[in-house]
Amino acid sequence: MTGPVMVSARFGLGGRLFLLCTVLLFVLAAVVLLGLGAGSSGVDLREAWIALVGQGESIEQTIVRRIRLPRVILAGAVGATLALGGLVFQALLRNPLAEPYILGVSGGAAVGAICGMFLGLAPFPGVSLAAFGGSMVVLSLIILVAGGQVSFRQDSLLLGGVMMNAFCGAIIMFLLAISQSTQAQKVLFWLMGDLSMITADRLPLLLSVLPCFIIILALARPMNLLLLGAESASVLGINVRLISLLLLATTSFMVSIVVSLSGLVGFVGLVIPHIFRLILGSDHRLLIPACLLGGASYLIGCDLLARLLSVGGELPVGIITALIGAPLFVFLLWRSGP
């Protein structure tokens, strides 16, 4: 694997970053346009473009603006957040298999969100904060289970996550069973990772993940040092405890926000960082922008696929990401074995 390194020799970091962002922005623009143009009547890019920039008032253009655009924006934001969330957890736990969904952090957020919904809280801040609370509880439990140390054993961490996922799943089913709510069907669908229910008026909630992106971008270099282990990072001038806490809280918060909007979309945080590490190496100053743009493109693409594949009714995007991500997870686990 000399690929990433060959590139680094020829361009400086700034040059590589520029090149990377240009390419990924181009990809993102293309996927967005496809996502806007694709519908039950096939793909119409010209219509999508006119709707996006012009003042067209046809039914088709209204659909693009009112229904598809919010959905594409949501998919992009969810994809970017989950990919970045995976990247941060992997750095913090020094484990390439760590991911919000696999660790059960998303599951905890879902439990919190459902509790919030059944209690009749407003989507924001009520349900989102309940989701954040749920994710933090799970995160603390996992860290406790894994030994409460900075150096986590890989197997105990993953086992803890599996246990958390099972437990959260049970709680969710229990809540649904006792709720007698007519919403149960809708909640179940939401749980599988569903982007179809978004409406434009709930999109501003997504703005709250932007500060999280900025905080994490600012911590890119300290994150590099965290990969060396807590002691080496300390000796190189990093306040490991402070940085880790900040990263954990920020990441859990933004993951909770997107979980409360889109349900459980798994494995994005595994697939995207893994691909970019192969191409770019381990420097987070490149990986963070790459995961943001690449994660957004990936989930918009997956959602597009979900829409194209579902002939009658809707296919939750979480099904697509799991179909892609779970085999990759197994492969990585197999390769990391003795």
Next chain:
Amino acid sequence: MSAVRIQGVGVKLGDTQVLRDLSLTVAQGEFFVVIGPNGSGKTTLLRLLASLLSAGSDGIEIFGRQLNDYSRRELARILALVPQQVHMDFPFSVRETVLMGRSPHLGLMSFERVADLALAAEAMEFTDVSHLADRRLDQLSGGERQRVIIARAICQQPRLILLDEPTAALDPAHQIKILDLLERLRQEQDVTVIMVSHDLNLAALYGDRLLLLCDGQLDHVGPPIEVLERTRLERVYGCTMSVEADPVNGFLRISPVPARYREQID
């Protein structure tokens, strides 16, 4: 001014008293080697100086200032640690690794400037790893990796460098290469070197002064000829030792004596 001044320091980890009532000073520009049996507190002392232990850092001065008064960042600008092993779960290239030494000198968001790149190139030149700059750390041999980590430490531009058994996994030629490098660093840049080592011969060859630890206590501190005395070593290590001067160069050669040769000595 002394580089390190320790006064009456003790460290308790759990129920074990790892270091007790330790007092010593290390002069600036000194090559100081810490020796002692397993579990005598050598590594703990090093971690204490690098401020990696939460307990017991009262009573330690680094370049005339209380260790507790330094922020992590400030400390990283004057003190570098070369650990016994490095984590490579997420491997960086050699150049990236060495550049990390610039971290304590950089702002939060900023990239490395030309001057930082030049310093990294210089450090890689110094430790003879320039030709490996674009290789990944996990693809190197033990000796090469150790030189990369030392280059990273040099890149920090420290005034004090701590090393935890930097030569433990290396063959004799590589051992000498690493230690000659430290010697040069000390002579050319007046860097103070504190090294923990199990190798009494290397300690004798390179140390200006040695600290012999036994059960967390200072047994003796002084030049090699004083510390590496046969009866003292036999008492501390609990085995028969042979100590003699090299007939050509005069440095001390120390070796434990296995049972099969013991009768001949007696």
